[in-house]
Amino acid sequence: MISQQLIQVDTRGRGTYDLSSDVQSAVQASGIVTGICHLFIRHTSASLMICENADPAVMRDLESFMSRQAPDGDPMFTHTAEGPDDMPSHVRSILTQSDLNIPIQDGRCALGTWQGIYLWEHRLAPHQRKVVLTIQGE
Amino acid sequence: MISQQLIQVDTRGRGTYDLSSDVQSAVQASGIVTGICHLFIRHTSASLMICENADPAVMRDLESFMSRQAPDGDPMFTHTAEGPDDMPSHVRSILTQSDLNIPIQDGRCALGTWQGIYLWEHRLAPHQRKVVLTIQGE
């Protein structure tokens, strides 16, 4: 059995957006008990991530880390057509994930206690992001 | 056809643990000839990786690399409740993989000659880690 749908996320600019409950709801609605839930983001300046879901400081520290790795306006970058956050957003995307697979057990995503599913918007400005959800199994 | 099971890994602290033979055994036991083997780690301070399987220096160099990228005790990090290796473990996790998919060909994971499947424990202390294995195919 296979079902596919779109999750649309209107971001308010750079930061993380928790998709966990949207994904869990879609998995439960699919009726699939054992299988795989696949997420795919159709963009190259926002990405997906499984990360700690309890302390907001983790997300702030991840932003600090990425800002040190690939600072906005880094003079090394030449792809700057859309501004100082353009190329750093592509770098952040390739260092994280464009797609995620999560096992479905007993009709739910088998996330660990401290795991959440996040969309990470890397651009400073708000964007409308599309995530394709494909649920496969029995 | 789909089968699911748990691999439990008792780590002795930071370092890599080779899961290749456990995964190959599970695939062979499943009876699936053509398909996909999926691994998912239910933690955010340990991760999965496909890497060179011959020279132990590779793993030492990867540890050096990650220690330079996200040093334990880095004053930039504020999420330090569980110690100086807490936030660096989350960073190392998001830079590597929470899930892996490996093709099954002729009843075996079609790894290249030099590829191994590793769990990477990022915390300094020993932990019990859970990896969900989902095998799908025909």
Added chain:
Amino acid sequence: MISQQLIQVDTRGRGTYDLSSDVQSAVQASGIVTGICHLFIRHTSASLMICENADPAVMRDLESFMSRQAPDGDPMFTHTAEGPDDMPSHVRSILTQSDLNIPIQDGRCALGTWQGIYLWEHRLAPHQRKVVLTIQGE
């Protein structure tokens, strides 16, 4: 339904190689309308990536970024048997992807407008690279 095939890429050394049209052709030939297309690279010094497909400067900037993160000949590295680009290639590989999953919608990979599928050769010398393509769905 499941189909599997090999894509072989003869690289001319370090750089990115666009696999998008090869993958789209294979998906269309499979006759699968809804599903998942999986790519797996059987090497640990070349990797896979979904990235911006329009401006060649993006690829140049990604090379610059990786060269700063893990410079060839970095004295930190001890795994140097195959030369100064040996260990940096493994590092670049673990920071990007060994496998990718792309949703199939209406018989095509549902890539975003600006997304391409790339093999990233990290070694300086030309290599013959093998990518296993597994297409699953209905």
